[in-house]
Amino acid sequence: MSRIWTEGFMQVLEDIIIIGGGIIGTSIAYFLQSSDNFDGSVLVIETEAVSQGSSWGGFHQQFSIPENIQMAQFAQEFLGELNRFLSVEDKIVNVDYHSNEYLFLVENQDIPMLYSTNILHHQHGISVGLLDPEDLSQGFPWLNITDLAGGSLGLSREGGLNAERLRKAFRQKAISLGVRFQNGELIDIAKNNDLANAITLSTGQSIYFKTLVNAAGADSSRIASLAGINLPMESRKRQIFSFSCRMLLEKSPIVVDPTGVHFRHDGNLFYAGCVPPKDKDPNCSDTKIDYDLFEEYIWPILSYRVPAFQKITMEKARSEHYTYNVLDQSPVLGPHPEINNFYFANGFMGRSAQASPAIGRAIAELIIFGEYRSLNLSRFSFERMVTGEALFEHNALQ
Template sequence: MQVFEDVVIIGGGVIAASIAYFLQSSDSFAGSVLVIETEFDNNNSSWDIFHQQFSLPENMQMAQFAQEFLAGLNRFLRVEDNPVNVNYRENGYLFLVEDRDIPILYNMNSLHQQYGASVSLLDPEDLARGFPWLNNSDLAGGSLGLAGEGGLNAGFLRAAFREKARSLGVRFQTGELVDIAKGKNRVNSTTLSSGQTISFNMIINAAGTDSARIAHMAGINLPMEARKRQTFSFSSKVQLEESPVIVDPTGVHFRQDRNLFYAGYTSPRENDPSCVGTEIDYDVFEEHIWPVLSHRIPSFQKITMEKALSEHDTVNVFDQSPVLGSHPVLTNFYFANGFMGRSAQASPAVGRAIAELIDFGGYRTLDLSRFSFDRMVTGEAILEHTVLQ
């Protein structure tokens, strides 16, 4: 059986759902949209970060648009009389730094001021006054987001995008891609494991951890790999005052949700292997996370482990920045890949951006051409110099 769609989007995550919504809600787009939800997409974490403290202006602007979108979420995504709630909590991010990171911190803060991000630099005395439960003996300072930072339930946001897109006429179906047929300068159709062939004008690869495999079917080397991320929740008899998300110089980070705490660890880039397994490695907590937590917050020296969760980020191993836009040769093959743990935060801006490329042939609001596939050819890496991505 062969069918035709104007636009086919590959991926079952929040990025794919956002693209479908923004494209179908455009007054100037009159085509059909099909989202093929692959079984391999894994970018729907239950909690996703929201912060503006980046060194690349584009990342900061995408985060700021996400805040604007959240402010009008029910105006944009409500279906009939069903209110949208994504459990957004605005509690700020506190990035802690040692002496070696002070130059990065000050350079980033200049950019934050330029783009209107509400971020304050803190010295050790400020940290002691504001967070007396924090051991700052080995810290040189910190950067605290005062507004527009926190987190939300990414699965809820995906569902809201999906249901609104469906109400506008987008079709969703589950399937596994097994082949992509291409011509000289374009891709023409894709075949699913069911045997169904779908022809199209344009195809968008938003397949998360499966994105490299999808690109390979079209003869494209896309340097995306899966990285396992583990979150450990624990309780403490000593309760803290409501805390921002804390990011330690070691890569350990934790957040508070009422009486529970959630901690994770981002391995150094040189020691962060590709992984598709989901088994929990409690040694990561014992060897890397808890020693840092108990040092940084002395009241955490006695805690009770509650549960653990294992998920995957999609990482661009070339430069750890996303890839957006069309392929330079196969011009109807589009990318929306590589957002690591920031898929939910990026989704409004990315959905709008890809819709503009397809609808108008170029960016109309926020220019994200810096993230094009072209740098995979030229070798010009785009590095985000946040203290912790």
């Protein structure tokens, strides 16, 4: 950080400003400041209300895009040495990680995709088993397999953790390394030719910078528009409903139905969610729970797939917002093609926790070296937002 004079006033010049204090923004801050090749200032503007709850972040490797597989693999490597990376003053970092396999169920029309992704999985060394209907019936006798043609079951290195704990661990470590965090509402981004050079907060404060990173989650589209950039991201509400069931489902993995309805078992409760039908999935910011979605859509699918769920007791529900890329529901990464000191790390849907280690490392490498060095994620570049070249992930819980 240095100080400059503009129009008779002394202004702060930051090396890097990151907009967004969620798990992606804090990871980028950590990887920048922990690099031996970076010797600058990092300021994170926390524009959004960050959840203080125990939001669950799922970790699986059964993706159809190779880069998503590789990011998931790095996430597992990072978790395996989490205390070496994120411990502050030798305090143990506990993100409450639990191993649990994912079971993706498919119908007949999905068999070609099942086989092709399975080949991809084995090419990347992922331990995944293909199951036919008989395997499903024997392994999960509580499952209704009438209309199923098979499934894909992760055999290792899958599960979930407390995403809020991981975000706090990134944040605390980043602060210990010298990253500064500041609350603020961004209202303007100033540009000079092909560079962005200053932000203005609602308080009237202006901050100059060398590099700007948009990691603002559901607010990312508005942030981009302040620089005259169209970023087709929307805020989509996702709801998780928890319920109890008298019957114990033995060997219950995280089950993903062909419809996109999914559920997991944790303690005495089950947690279920879905990709809502298009007519029930507007761009919105409200947090109101839509119990009709469960009663009219999720529960009929659950009770068909698992007959034991015909008798359940609703316990509670919560909602959160995902950043939804209207083009293809895949993330947008890297610099803008015209404003090349304005970087993007947006559109991770419900995969922010799992993606955060790889994305933090990747954006840090782009800023420091001008290129990806560990994992080439150029397929997710901003250019496809201009060309309209979609990149669909078939195994994403959107």
